[in-house]
Amino acid sequence: QVQLQESGPGLVKPSQTLSLTCTVSGGSITSGGYYWTWIRQHPGKGLEWIGYIYYSGSTYYNPSLKSRFTISIDTSMNQFSLKLSSVTAADSAVYYCVGDHGDFYYWGQGTQVTVSS
Amino acid sequence: EIVVTQSPATLSLSPGERATLSCRASQSVSSHLAWYQQKPGQAPRLLMYDTSKRASGIPARFSGSGSGTDFTLTISSLEPEDFGVYYCQHRTNWPPALTFGGGTKVEIK
Numbered sequence: 001q002v003q004l005q006e007s008g009p010g011l012v013k014p015s016q017t018l019s020l021t022c023t024v025s026g027g028s029i030t031s032g033g034y035y036w037t038w039i040r041q042h043p044g045k046g047l048e049w050i051g052y053i054y055y056s057g058s059t060y061y062n063p064s065l066k067s068r069f070t071i072s073i074d075t076s077m078n079q080f081s082l083k084l085s086s087v088t089a090a091d092s093a094v095y096y097c098v099g100d101h102g103d104f105y106y107w108g109q110g111t112q113v114t115v116s117s
Numbered sequence: 118e119i120v121v122t123q124s125p126a127t128l129s130l131s132p133g134e135r136a137t138l139s140c141r142a143s144q145s146v147s148s149h150l151a152w153y154q155q156k157p158g159q160a161p162r163l164l165m166y167d168t169s170k171r172a173s174g175i176p177a178r179f180s181g182s183g184s185g186t187d188f189t190l191t192i193s194s195l196e197p198e199d200f201g202v203y204y205c206q207h208r209t210n211w212p213p214a215l216t217f218g219g220g221t222k223v224e225i226k
Contacts, residue, residue: 048217103170109160
């Protein structure tokens with residue numbers, strides 16, 4: 001069974017770039033049919049879909065979000081990543097990586113990110 | 118853009134009671150509708166996918182139904198561990214984008 005694990009700094013300073021990595025185990029990230037996805041959840045709020053990357057490198061982002069997000073993939077490491085530039089306190093949230101298989105979803109446990117000086 | 122709305126916002130019930138959670142889309146959608154349960158400090162747990170299919174390990178007291186714009190998650194008889202926040206999620210066919218409802222909190226009455 002596919003498992004995902006987020007990693008990255010828990011604390012980021014305002015205006016800096018947040019970088020998170022998701023390591024996929026139990027299967028190859030190049031397996032067809034998976035959209036490797038990032039989702040975030042602000043404190044006490046609902047779930048917000050950020051976007052995805054396919055193993056080919058194609059990406060798609062939530063058009064409702066400003067274009068500060070970049071998702072990339074490293075097939076040699078079986079990882080995909082999220083970068084968020086120019087962070088503010090409003091970007092403080094739990095960030096989840098998800099394997100979207102179209103009809104089934106595998107979630108990481110989430111990583112808390114706090115933006116503060 | 119599809120908007121997904123859940124109701125009620127809060128459901129106060131006792132163990133043993135039946136829970137009916139609603140998820141409504143702003144336009145007719147595919148059957149790619151999923152339901153999650155989330156407890157404090159935990160990641161969402163997939164309960165149902167493709168509207169009515171139970172994920173691995175999910176008890177039979179959970180069931181999903183619906184089509185078009187209206188979908189329902191039913192818990193036939195609430196157990197103490199069923200309390201938490203429930204989210205529905207729709208996935209468009211192309212591009213595959215996810216939209217979540219705002220959640221329904223199921224609490225002990």
